[in-house]
Amino acid sequence: MSDAKTIAVAMSGGVDSSTVAAMLRAEGHNVIGLTMQLWNQRRLAGHEGMPESVQGRCCSLDDVYDARRVAEHIGIPYYVVNHEERFERDVVRPFVEEYLSGRTPIPCSLCNNHLKFDQLLIVAQQIGAERVATGHYARVAYDDARGRWLLKRPADHSKDQTYFLFGLTQEQLSRTLFPLGEMTKPEVRELARKHGLALAEKPDSQEICFVPGGDYKRFIDAYLADQGESLPDTAGELVTTSGEVIGEHSGIHNFTVGQRKGLGVATGSPLYVIQISGADKQVVVGGEENLYSRTLRARRINLIAVDDLREPMRVTVKIRHRHEPAPAVIEKVADDEILATFDEPQRAITPGQAAVFYDGDVVVGGGWIA
């Protein structure tokens, strides 16, 4: 029998999730702290461009130490659960493959879908916790009228993490708590101080947790070398939007849509990466005006606020983490494909990123940009 009052907190060793654990404990819940061991930072140590030792990042010993100290301080049982295999299979490997196919992936969404709100929910339930709380800035609520669980933007829009959470199912949302949804970051730090958490001033982590220093190209090299695989040759032609070949490029994974620097050609007017074609290894470049587009197609759709999109719907669409949702109409054009038509053309719509649809603060759903 599991106890509905028992809550597992996904603790990363950062301020946000630590504060969540302290808050819930202070409210009298039966709290269990869990940290997911997802990636061994030492695995690629020593490969070219990889640091010998890594500190202060996801899954580093320092973060586990910090999470454990918080758990000891607030008096809750704490465990580290190993999900390295799943993480590599469902997050790291797809991350590398997406880049090698000319797309720009978002590993955090994959991690949320496949690890934090899948494997961790299962472990939580197995050990007697029906619900999992995380330190994400988002809100979850049950809507009686629709009979659905809703995911909403947090009170503090500057910390909004719903973009990475669009893949959550109704089942996952029904068992998830986001206790920081109504708070601002300074308020969270203040609360951390109030609870006497030593890490109240710990800086936020910004980068992709398994890519030290944010250099994904070096990470891909090191990862493939560690796997005994060689980097596939993805070098090819640099062509203009009118199809004129103007040079060669070193490999499609070195480029992302909208990129201006490092193209290796000198022309009178600035050139940008407009499109990356994985099939023929071409990188299409052009003037800034070519970056703008009024439509996008999203596939592998997950809908949250509605069970289906039966007719076109007016929403705002967010196409990357740091993007102000833009007004658009979305419509279903195939079984698992949505066409979004923006009121105004959007800059650098990038395949591999997510398109997340909002109705005000409510996340309607989202999909992966094709």
Add this chain to the structure above:
Amino acid sequence: MRRVYLDNNATTPVLPEVQEAMRPYFGEHFGNASSIHHHGQETRAAVENARESVAKLLGCRESEVVFTSGGTESDNLAIAGLAAPGDHIITSSIEHHAVLHACKHLEENGCEVTCLPVDGRSLVDPDDVRRALRPNTKLISIMMANNETGVLQPVEEIGKIAAEADVYFHTDAVQAAGKVPIDVAKIGCDALSISGHKIHAPQGTGALYVRKGTHLQPLFYGGRHERSRRAGTENVPGIVGLGKAAELALQGFVRGDNQTMAALRDRLQQGILAQVDEAGVNGEGAPRVPNTANIYFDHIEGEALVIALDLKGLAVSTGAACSSGAIEPSHVLTAMGLRADRARASIRFSLGKQSTAEDIEFALALVPETVARLRELSPVYRKAAISS
């Protein structure tokens, strides 16, 4: 909440008699055992009495016992102390990391290392040892009992092979000591490691048996303690505790404690297997120490089972914890040829002298129901159930 501890292969509680024996050596008798005066003489006597007890437990001379800080130091001292660059070492794939990583370090510094495989019961084949011998083989290091499965290796046969080949033989007896009688002469070993905290003495204590006349290079340098084999002021209270624990272990053999423990372990094992299907004992069919049962429960994650049981008051373990505390796939179970998912689904139950029949009943009331719950919530199990 009632808490039952069945993880005695990780560590054991210090027995009250051991604590009692140690108590005077924190304050009342505090001398440095190397000092000339009365205070030193008092603690010197205590250290030598403890050495006598440990020598009796191992069947060796007192002068052949070197006190250390524990099993890891004993293993390192034996391996690094007996092999030098250019030498060949034979070990097995199921050794404790204290042996495996010490060998790996030597390999990186000019030694050759052969790591022997084991069979499905985790047994080393003595013929493999014989076949692995080379002209420059200097040392064989094969454990007496495995920490995860409790399986006892054919150390006497390996001892004979070592003697015939005139090669040093070290055995890590950390998990055997106190559980089965040890006689270094019968084993035919030149070095044997034990750890205090696995036999109800405090953590941070241990000993290495070194056969008389064996030249052992010390790990560190300082005073001439322990006949220049282990520099550093003796941990007198710890050594006294180890001596007392060794004495109690010997008395236990006389009383037949190990048979009693084996009966409890068998009751636990059979009780679990009677109530849980798709489960079995790892190392089944091989001789085992009386306190250990390593059981796989297909379709579950051992990690989740350990946590779920801990939250209900039962302490058991799985695999080996890595530095973060997360569980890594067991190198022992993997070496035995277990499928990765079965290795991850394995749990170790290990009894201690304090374990009672009530403890076993507590575990029997908890484990089957928890396994059932985990399976019910496991997507893998549901899939398997549907397809069958």
